[in-house]
Amino acid sequence: MAKVLVLGAGIAGHTAALYAKRILKKQHEVIVVSPNSNYQWVPSNIWVGVGLMKPEQVIFKLAPVYKKQGIIYKQALALSIHPEGDSERQKAFVTVKYVTGEQEGTEEKVEYDYLINATGPKLNFAATEGLGPDKFTNSVCTYDHAAHAWKNLQNSLEKLEKGEKQSFLIGTGHPLATCQGAAFEYALNIAFEVNKRKLNHLADIWWISNEYELGDFGMGGAYIKRNGYITPTKIFTESILKEYGIQWIKRAGVTKVEQGVAHYENLDGEFHSKTFDYAMLIPGFAGAGMKAFNKEGSDITTEVFAANGMMKVDADYTTKPYEEWKSSDWPSIYQNPKYDNVYAAGIAFAPPHAISKPMESPNGTKIYPTPPRTGMPSGVIGKIVAQNVAHRIKTGKNDHPHKASMVKMGAACIVSAGYGFIKGQAAVMTVNPIVPDWEKYPKWGRNLKDTVGVVGSAGHWMKLFMHYMFLYKAKAKAGWALIPE
Ligand SMILES: Cc1cc2nc3c(=O)[nH]c(=O)nc-3n(C[C@H](O)[C@H](O)[C@H](O)COP(=O)(O)OP(=O)(O)OC[C@H]3O[C@@H](n4cnc5c(N)ncnc54)[C@H](O)[C@@H]3O)c2cc1C
Numbered sequence: 001m002a003k004v005l006v007l008g009a010g011i012a013g014h015t016a017a018l019y020a021k022r023i024l025k026k027q028h029e030v031i032v033v034s035p036n037s038n039y040q041w042v043p044s045n046i047w048v049g050v051g052l053m054k055p056e057q058v059i060f061k062l063a064p065v066y067k068k069q070g071i072i073y074k075q076a077l078a079l080s081i082h083p084e085g086d087s088e089r090q091k092a093f094v095t096v097k098y099v100t101g102e103q104e105g106t107e108e109k110v111e112y113d114y115l116i117n118a119t120g121p122k123l124n125f126a127a128t129e130g131l132g133p134d135k136f137t138n139s140v141c142t143y144d145h146a147a148h149a150w151k152n153l154q155n156s157l158e159k160l161e162k163g164e165k166q167s168f169l170i171g172t173g174h175p176l177a178t179c180q181g182a183a184f185e186y187a188l189n190i191a192f193e194v195n196k197r198k199l200n201h202l203a204d205i206w207w208i209s210n211e212y213e214l215g216d217f218g219m220g221g222a223y224i225k226r227n228g229y230i231t232p233t234k235i236f237t238e239s240i241l242k243e244y245g246i247q248w249i250k251r252a253g254v255t256k257v258e259q260g261v262a263h264y265e266n267l268d269g270e271f272h273s274k275t276f277d278y279a280m281l282i283p284g285f286a287g288a289g290m291k292a293f294n295k296e297g298s299d300i301t302t303e304v305f306a307a308n309g310m311m312k313v314d315a316d317y318t319t320k321p322y323e324e325w326k327s328s329d330w331p332s333i334y335q336n337p338k339y340d341n342v343y344a345a346g347i348a349f350a351p352p353h354a355i356s357k358p359m360e361s362p363n364g365t366k367i368y369p370t371p372p373r374t375g376m377p378s379g380v381i382g383k384i385v386a387q388n389v390a391h392r393i394k395t396g397k398n399d400h401p402h403k404a405s406m407v408k409m410g411a412a413c414i415v416s417a418g419y420g421f422i423k424g425q426a427a428v429m430t431v432n433p434i435v436p437d438w439e440k441y442p443k444w445g446r447n448l449k450d451t452v453g454v455v456g457s458a459g460h461w462m463k464l465f466m467h468y469m470f471l472y473k474a475k476a477k478a479g480w481a482l483i484p485e
Contacts, residue, residue: 001027001028001029002024002028002029002113002114002393003028003029003031003111003112003113003114004020004024004028004029004030004031004112004113004114004115004116004386004389004390004393005031005033005094005110005111005112005114005115005116006020006030006031006032006033006116006118007033007034007078007094007115007116007117007118007119007288007290007348008033008034008117008118008119008120008288008346008348009032009034009036009039009062009073009118010034010039010040010042010118010120010346010378011042011346011375011378011379011382012118012120012345012346012347012348012378012379012381012382013032013034013116013118013119013120013345013346013382014032014039014062014382014474015345015378015379015382015383015386015485016116016118016345016382016383016385016386017030017032017066017071017116017386018069018071018386018474018476018480018481019382019383019386019387019390019481020116020386020389020390021069021070021071022069022481023386023387023390023394024390024393024394026070028393029072030070030071030072031071031072031073031074031110031112032062032066032071032072032073032074033074033076033077033078033094033096033110034062034073034074034075034076035075035076035077035099036062036075037061037062037063037075037100038059038060038061038062038143039059039060039061039062039065039474040058040059040142040143041058041059041467041470041471041474042058042141042142042375043182043375043463043466043467044057044058044467045058045140045141045142045143045145045146046140046146046182046185046186046189046416047189048140048143048146048147048149048150049138049140049146049149049150049153049186049189049280050150050153050186050189050190050192050193051150051153051154051193052189054147055143055144055146055147058143058467058471059143060471060474060475063075065474065475065476068476069476074096074098074108074110075098075099075100075101076096076097076098076099076108077096077097077099078094078095078096078119078288078290079094079095079096079097079107079290079291080094080095080290080291080292080293081093081094081095081115081117081290081291081292081293081304081342082094082095082109082292082293082294082295083115083292083294083304083338083339083341083342084294084295085295086293086295086297087295087296087297089109089111091111091112092111092112092113092115092339092341093109093110093111093112094109094110094112094115095107095108095109095110096108096110112341113341113393114341114342114343114389114392114393115339115341115342115343116343116344116345116382116385116386116389117290117311117342117343117344117345117348118344118345118346118348118382119287119288119290119348120288120346120347120348121285121286121287121288121347121373122285122286122287122288122289122309123139123141123142123283123285124174124283124284124285124286125139125173125283127174127283127284127286128173128174128254128255128256128257128281128283128284129255129256129257130256130257130258131173131174131254131257131281131283132283133145133148133149135257136257136258136259136260136279137173137257137262137279137280137281138152138153138278138279138280138281139280139281139282139283140182140186140280141179141182141282141283149280152278153190153193153278155278156168156277156278157193157194157197157199159277160194160197160199160202160203161197161199163202164202165202165203165204166202166203166204166277166278167203167204167205167206167275167276167277167278168187168190168203168204168205168206168276168277168278168279169206169208169262169274169276169278169279169280169281170183170186170187170190170205170206170207170208170279170280170281171183171187171206171207171208171209171249171252171254171281171282172208172209172210172252172254172281172282172369173254173257173262173281173282173283173284174210174253174254174282174283174284175210175253175254175255175265175365175366175367175368176210176253176284176366176367176368176369176370177210177281177282177283177284177285177369177370178218178282178285178369178370178371178372178373179218179282179285179372179373180209180211180216180217180218180282180369180372181217181372181374181413181415182282183207183209183280183281183282184207184217184237184415185415185416185417186280187205187207187241187244187246188240188244188246188415188416188417188427189416189417190205191203191205191244191245191246191417192244192417195244195245200245204247205244205245205246205247206246206247206248206249206274206276207241207246207247207248207249208248208249208252208254208262208264208274208281209248209249209250209252209369210251210252210253210254210367210368210369211250211251211356211368211369212250212251212267212356212357212359212368213232213234213250214233214234214237214238214241214248214250215232215233215234215235215236215237215238216233216234216356216369217233217369217372217413218354218355218356218369218370218371218372219355219356219371219372219431219434219435219436220355220356220357220436220445221233221234221356222429222431222436222445222446222451223444223445223446223448223451224236224429224431224448224451224452224453225448225449225451225452225453226452226453226454230444230448231453233429233453236427236429236453240415240427240455244417249264249266249272249274251266251267251268251359251367252264252265252266252272252367253265253266253361253365253366253367254281255365257279257281260275260276260277261273261274261275261276262274262276262279262281265361265363265365265367266361266367267359267360267361267367268361268362269361269362269363269365284370285308285347285370285373286308286309286310287305287306287308287309287310287311287348287350288309288348289309290305290309292304292305300338303338304336304338304339304342305350306350308350310344310347310348310349310350310351311336311342311344311348311349311350312336312337312338312350313331313333313334313335313336313337313343313344313349313350314331314332314333314334314335314337315329315330315331315349315350315351315352316328316329316352317350317352322353322357322358325352325353326439327405327407327433327435327436327437327438327439327440328407329352329353330351330352330405330406330407330435331349331352331405332400332403332404332405332408333384333385333388333400333402333403334349334381334384334385335400340398343385343388343389345378345381345382345385346373346377346378346379346381346382347373347378349381351370351371354368354369354370354371355371355372355434355435355436356368356369356371371435372434374411374413374434376409376411376412376485377404377406377409377411377434379485380404380409380485381404382485383402383404383485384402384403384404387401387402388400388401388402405433405435406433406434406435407433407434407435407437408433409432409433409434410430410431410432410433410434410450411430411431411432411434412428412429412430413428413429413430413431414426414427414428414460414462414463414466415427415428415429416460416463416464417460425455425456425457425460426455426456426457426460426462426463427453427454427455428452428453428454428455428462429452429453430450430451430452430453431446431450431451432446432447432449432450432451433446433447469483470483
């Protein structure tokens with residue numbers, strides 16, 4: 001009996017665990033280690049952050065789903081991986097620490113034959129002084145952060161209703177932050193809520209971003225087909241912000257936040273501050289912070305993980321100039337180069353390089369978005385990693401028939417504002433591939449047939465539909481595997 005150990009029960013890990021168990025059935029063990037007892041559909045946290053959904057609507061308990069599927073679940077945090085075992089045991093294991101129940105605080109060595117690391121991002125608030133829900137800004141990155149953000153937002157909305165002016169600052173809270181799409185969506189939702197209450201004249205809404213041009217979204221921007229002509233996402237994004245009455249600051253790396261004020265440096269090397277009554281700024285992302293040790297107990301973390309704490313996989317991590325980056329640098333099977341039974345799925349894998357052009361201020365501060373790590377690729381990667389692991393277990397062959405490169409994969413970004421069937425609208429952008437391939441598509445970097453932008457209510461309905469569809473799938477209800485990632 002082979003043991004497949006999955007770390008993390010987010011979009012990538014949960015998908016991987018469900019598929020691994022579905023293929024391997026009772027003959028093999030699938031174990032999930034994750035500290036949060038809930039699964040959360042992260043994209044809908046935006047709606048929690050504006051009070052249109054309750055946290056209960058975006059989460060469900062993992063334990064009953066895993067019990068039904070025959071997956072072993074440990075509510076614990078993975079601390080370190082030991083791919084060669086240790087002096088006491090030959091077999092590879094992960095040290096985990098229980099976070100609840102009678103075992104709380106105790107550690108266990110969980111053995112594995114195959115490891116899938118899907119621990120997502122560490123929300124690195126500490127990298128920016130004063131950032132985060134415990135300090136001076138809000139976050140919508142988790143459902144509890146989003147519920148807290150809504151409480152604070154209500155406060156600002158009440159002040160607006162009393163005739164008091166309020167300023168809102170939404171965007172990236174670190175010079176190298178990613179996830180611009182989520183912050184952008186939240187900014188539009190705030191503008192929508194303010195507009196719904198007819199309070200625009202009192203609200204000053206600002207978008208702050210580390211992008212060189214708006215619409216970069218960490219993927220170097222895109223040329224999209226829209227209404228029969230081709231336009232850069234810069235124009236698309238700026239016109240949407242204008243329409244929603246949102247002003248912007250670009251090329252800005254937020255380095256420090258204090259009560260009501262964000263300090264930032266821009267690419268010209270100037271230092272500025274922006275005051276706010278309410279701020280939601282996305283933190284920098286890092287890996288989960290696990291360590292790795294060899295059988296002698298020596299620390300091999302830097303061999304297994306990249307400097308940002310994300311796991312090294314089958315990518316080309318050679319340092320080379322931006323002009324020499326190639327689509328083939330990107331991984332397709334997510335296998336660790338040092339330990340071939342170790343894989344990383346979703347945000348947990350280290351990208352080979354940024355997609356947006358790296359930029360630096362005259363003071364040497366790097367200010368540009370790191371690659372976006374969206375849900376669809378995370379789910380697809382989780383699935384193919386599980387399929388390949390199951391294939392190895394069943395055939396004994398170390399080959400990988402299933403591949404999923406971000407250079408071949410498309411993605412859809414739905415930026416939806418408002419809620420319900422009549423009151424919402426969305427900007428939908430699809431890009432294919434996510435990472436531009438200038439060799440294959442020398443003119444535009446992507447296939448223009450599938451790289452489009454549309455604004456209207458259809459996209460909003462799609463987002464609402466996806467909320468229910470993906471939660472249905474994640475609950476592993478009848479026919480779940482037929483629903484695409
Ligand atoms: C507000 C917001 C809105 C978004 N909207 C969209 C959208 O509309 N469309 C889209 O495609 N993408 C969207 N995204 C991005 C999407 O949510 C992520 O791509 C996706 O969640 C990544 O999946 P993941 O499994 O890699 O990480 P996560 O979903 O973060 O899951 C990581 C898992 O690992 C667990 N974990 C962490 N540390 C450890 C540890 N040490 N040991 C064990 N387990 C651990 C966590 O508890 C969690 O279960 C949004 C993101 C945010 C923040």
